[in-house]
Every structure is written in structure tokens, then in C-alpha cells.
Amino acid sequence: MYRYIPYSLIILATLLTLIAGAVWSTAWLWLLVLFVPLIALGAWDMRQTEHTLMRLYPVAAHVRWFFEWLRPFLREYLFDSDHEGRPFTHNQRALVYRRAKNVESAGAFGTEMDLHSPRYEWINHSIQAKHLGHTPRIRVGGDQCKQPYDASVLNISAMSFGSLSARAIEALNLGAQMGGFSQDTGEGGISPYHLKHGGDLVWELGTGYFGCRTAQGTFDADTFAAKAADDRVKMIEVKLSQGAKPGHGGLLPGAKVTPEIAEVRGVPVGQDVLSPPSHSAFDTPVGLLQFIARLRELSGGKPIGFKLCIGHRWEFLAITKAMLKTGITPDFIVIDGAEGGTGAAPVELSDHVGTPLREGLLFAVNCLLGTGLRDKVKLVAAGKIYDGHTMAANLALGADWCNAGRAFMFSAGCVQTKKCHTDRCPTGVATQDKLRQKGLVVADKGPRAYQFHRNTVRALLQYVGAAGLNDPSELEPRHLRIRTDENTVRSADSVYEFLAPGVLLDAPDETSLARWWAMADTDSFAPRPI
Numbered sequence: 001m002y003r004y005i006p007y008s009l010i011i012l013a014t015l016l017t018l019i020a021g022a023v024w025s026t027a028w029l030w031l032l033v034l035f036v037p038l039i040a041l042g043a044w045d046m047r048q049t050e051h052t053l054m055r056l057y058p059v060a061a062h063v064r065w066f067f068e069w070l071r072p073f074l075r076e077y078l079f080d081s082d083h084e085g086r087p088f089t090h091n092q093r094a095l096v097y098r099r100a101k102n103v104e105s106a107g108a109f110g111t112e113m114d115l116h117s118p119r120y121e122w123i124n125h126s127i128q129a130k131h132l133g134h135t136p137r138i139r140v141g142g143d144q145c146k147q148p149y150d151a152s153v154l155n156i157s158a159m160s161f162g163s164l165s166a167r168a169i170e171a172l173n174l175g176a177q178m179g180g181f182s183q184d185t186g187e188g189g190i191s192p193y194h195l196k197h198g199g200d201l202v203w204e205l206g207t208g209y210f211g212c213r214t215a216q217g218t219f220d221a222d223t224f225a226a227k228a229a230d231d232r233v234k235m236i237e238v239k240l241s242q243g244a245k246p247g248h249g250g251l252l253p254g255a256k257v258t259p260e261i262a263e264v265r266g267v268p269v270g271q272d273v274l275s276p277p278s279h280s281a282f283d284t285p286v287g288l289l290q291f292i293a294r295l296r297e298l299s300g301g302k303p304i305g306f307k308l309c310i311g312h313r314w315e316f317l318a319i320t321k322a323m324l325k326t327g328i329t330p331d332f333i334v335i336d337g338a339e340g341g342t343g344a345a346p347v348e349l350s351d352h353v354g355t356p357l358r359e360g361l362l363f364a365v366n367c368l369l370g371t372g373l374r375d376k377v378k379l380v381a382a383g384k385i386y387d388g389h390t391m392a393a394n395l396a397l398g399a400d401w402c403n404a405g406r407a408f409m410f411s412a413g414c415v416q417t418k419k420c421h422t423d424r425c426p427t428g429v430a431t432q433d434k435l436r437q438k439g440l441v442v443a444d445k446g447p448r449a450y451q452f453h454r455n456t457v458r459a460l461l462q463y464v465g466a467a468g469l470n471d472p473s474e475l476e477p478r479h480l481r482i483r484t485d486e487n488t489v490r491s492a493d494s495v496y497e498f499l500a501p502g503v504l505l506d507a508p509d510e511t512s513l514a515r516w517w518a519m520a521d522t523d524s525f526a527p528r529p530i
């Protein structure tokens with residue numbers, strides 16, 4: 001049967017090798033080093049019951065698995081164009097690498113973008129363009145905050161020690177210290193590597209309260225207060241959900257809970273650690289704000305905010321209603337887009353759960369505008385931020401600053417092999433394998449994170465100056481132009497709806513949010529019947 005032809009040829013070649021070795025020269029017998037293992041492999045293939053193809057096509061079927069393994073490398077290095085590849089194209093990654101290495105990132109001969117494709121965007125320039133040389137800072141912290149923080153316009157998104165390696169965390173912290181921007185710890189807690197170089201930190205509290213939890217996994221106020229007092233902790237962020245896997249908790253297997261990770265997270269060594277899908281410290285919108293007020297007091301008045309990927313719209317509106325009811329406002333809100341990154345997530349959650357950044361940011365802007373709260377709360381955009389345009393577009397739509405995660409990973413050496421969940425990251429960025437981490441030299445990668453930040457912010461300022469503006473904070477929706485089809489271009493303020501200040505308080509039924517506003521309940525995240 002033809003299915004066995006390759007295996008039969010191997011057996012025949014083995015017999016001929018034996019004959020040649022006996023008749024002419026024993027040197028022929030060296031071929032048995034190749035043929036005998038293949039015969040043994042074929043015999044095993046036919047006896048095993050797990051893989052049908054190998055049972056029916058002994059030896060030959062392995063060619064399929066070889067090319068399945070090789071396929072991603074062939075696509076990335078040989079067949080994908082400069083503008084293909086997901087989640088980041090070759091050109092997008094190359095831009096980050098050049099800026100991180102402080103290599104000239106100017107392009108030659110003109111743009112490669114299709115300027116007439118739908119969704120192409122640009123910002124109109126001015127005849128009175130300007131050169132901007134200052135470093136933008138955003139003051140975070142309102143009347144309820146005693147220790148406001150001047151944030152950079154670009155900062156490092158939440159990435160935990162455990163998801164990233166110790167050396168990657170340390171390198172990013174060194175870059176943050178050099179460039180005067182902040183590093184979000186992620187929900188894994190504050191590790192020694194976050195503290196080593198003195199970079200500014202945003203301490204993220206997830207549902208597991210790692211680093212400030214009781215033995216039962218609940219919030220420990222005393223431990224929190226002691227760690228929040230550290231001068232390197234500039235702000236605290238309560239994580240409600242994450243863009244890449246919203247509504248999903250997590251389980252860290254006991255085998256991965258090393259003594260070092262156990263100490264950082266405040267959990268027992270070698271035992272499974274659960275991150276619940278929701279918080280135990282509060283269960284209502286009012287409770288969330290009371291928790292924020294408590295954290296602000298325990299931290300000595302540092303800025304407190306929360307992060308979420310927009311899900312049920314009535315839930316976010318319920319939080320804004322609770323702000324009005326209690327008089328408690330967060331100092332900042334991070335809007336995490338569904339296109340954001342993660343070390344590991346169920347595919348369905350990454351692909352089909354959660355609101356993309358642009359829609360989520362616009363919704364949050366309208367909720368705060370409509371309730372008259374926009375001036376009290378800073379908004380942060382997070383989700384595939386990597387260059388001056390992605391920053392400027394989000395700033396124009398209402399963000400006060402941007403956070404980037406994977407772009408900073410690229411600056412530290414990540415090559416997008418997408419093996420973060422396997423602990424086999426080839427560049428030492430997303431692995432706890434000590435041998436693999438040795439390839440990441442902190443003294444080299446820290447300055448690269450700094451240079452990426454500096455050059456990207458510089459590109460943003462060039463972009464803003466070309467529009468004739470004095471500061472990124474002056475960007476407005478009208479500055480962003482969007483091609484809606486081949487022959488139509490509109491400004492963002494005519495493509496998207498922006499509510500009038502206070503309209504949800506005065507005339508909610510006249511807005512597109514009327515239905516969700518009616519469903520929002522300050523005492524429950526569940527919707528009111530309407």
C-alpha cells in the first residue's frame with residue numbers, strides 16, 4: 001500500500017546498507033546510525049494509538065508536525081510582508097527596536113501606507129507648525145489626594161513578576177528611573193526587582209491582593225499601608241479587569257510558586273494560588289469607591305485609581321453614579337483595550353470578550369462628560385500603544401496619558417515568538433528559566449527601555465508641533481481625521497458621539513446612554529430592571 005512506501009524504502013535502504021557493508025566497505029554501515037532509529041520510529045508509530053496519521057503513515061507523518069513547528073518562523077521571517085503579522089506587524093516591531101537602540105527611525109522614499117484605505121487616520125498639520133522641546137507631565141491627584149504625582153505622557157503597563165522574568169522587571173525599572181516615567185507592577189506584587197533601581201512604581205492590586213493579603217486571601221490593610229509608604233510607590237491601581245482576558249481570574253500552579261514568588265505574593269511555597277474573577281473587598285459600586293477612599297487614607301494620600309476593560313455599560317455608569325452619590329472620585333481610571341497583551345489567556349476571551357480600546361475610551365469619556373466628572377478624573381489609554389500616532393489618537397479622543405506593555409517588552413528584547421505561556425521565551429523576557437534569563441543583560445536593556453520612551457515621546461511632540469499645538473493636552477477630537485470609506489474623510493468629533501457636560505444629569509433620555517443609565521444602580525453591579 002502506498003501509505004507504507006516511505007517506511008518500506010527506509011527498510012530497503014537499511015538492507016542495502018548491510019549488504020554494501022558486508023560486500024564492499026564497513027564505512028557503509030555508518031548509514032545505519034540514520035536508518036535504524038527511523039525503523040524503530042516507524043515501528044512505534046504503527047503500534048501507538050494516539051495519533052491516527054502516524055499510525056497510518058509511519059515516519060512520513062512526522063513531516064507534517066515538522067512543518068507545523070516551522071510554519072510560524074517561515075511566515076515571520078520569509079513570507080509575511082512588512083505590514084502583516086499579529087498582534088504587531090514587522091514594521092511596528094522594527095520601529096520599536098530602532099528607537100530602543102537609538103538608531104535613526106526616519107523612513108525614506110515615502111509612506112508605505114495605503115492612504116485611501118478605510119480607517120486610515122492622520123492629524124492635519126498647521127502652517128504655523130512648532131518645535132516642542134519640553135517633557136510633558138500630567139498632574140494626578142485631586143482635592144482628596146495629599147501626594148499628587150506628575151506622570152509622564154507614556155508609562156509602562158501592568159506586567160507582573162512571574163509573568164515577566166526578574167531581569168526583565170529590573171531592566172524596565174532601570175529604564176523608568178532613567179527616563180522619569182512609571183512602571184506598573186502588575187497584580188503579582190512589588191518584587192525586589194521593581195525596587196532595585198528606584199524607578200517610579202504604580203502598585204496594582206488585583207483580586208488576589210498579592211503582597212498585602214491575609215492567609216485567607218483577603219485584603220490586609222496593615223501590610224498594604226507599610227508597603228504603600230515606600231517613596232518609590234507613587235500611585236495605587238485597583239485592577240477590576242484586564243483587556244486581554246476580562247472576567248477571568250487565574251490559577252498559579254503550586255509547581256510555579258517558588259520561594260521567591262511566594263515571598264513577593266505573600267502565599268505559601270508550592271501551593272496553588274487562586275486569583276478570583278472578582279474582588280472580595282467590595283461588591284457594589286459604592287463599595288468600590290469606599291475601598292478607594294480607604295486605600296488613599298492608608299497610603300498617606302497617594303493617587304488611587306482603577307483599571308478595567310469596559311464590559312457591561314451599566315456597571316461603569318453605576319460607578320459614575322456612585323461617585324456623585326458619595327463624593328468620592330478616583331484620581332485616575334485606566335481603560336484597558338481588548339487588544340491588550342497577556343502572558344496566557346483562553347482564546348475565546350482574548351478574541352471575543354471585552355471592548356476594544358477606542359470604543360472603551362470613548363464610552364468612559366462620555367460617561368464622565370455626561371455626569372460632569374471629567375475634570376476630576378484622569379483617563380489612561382492602554383492597548384497596543386507603540387508610537388507617536390497611537391498615542392496622539394488616544395490623547396485626541398480624551399486620554400490624559402498612555403500606557404504601553406508589549407512595546408516596552410520589545411525594547412527589552414522580546415521578538416514576539418508568542419511563547420510567554422510556555423516558560424520557553426527565547427530572549428529571557430517572559431520566563432522564569434534562569435538559564436534563558438542570562439541572555440537578558442539589565443545594563444543593556446534598561447537604557448533601551450529609556451531610549452524607546454524618550455524617542456517615542458519625542459516623536460509625539462513632533463506630531464503635536466506639526467499640528468501647531470503647544471502640548472499633547474491640546475489635542476482634541478477635531479484634530480484627528482479618519483477615512484470612513486475610499487471617498488469620505490471626517491474628523492473624529494463627527495465620526496464619534498461626544499456628550500455635552502452634565503447632560504446625563506439634566507436630560508439622560510436625550511442621550512444614547514439613556515437605557516444603560518436607567519439600568520445603573522449605585523448599590524449593585526447588577527442591572528436595574530427597566
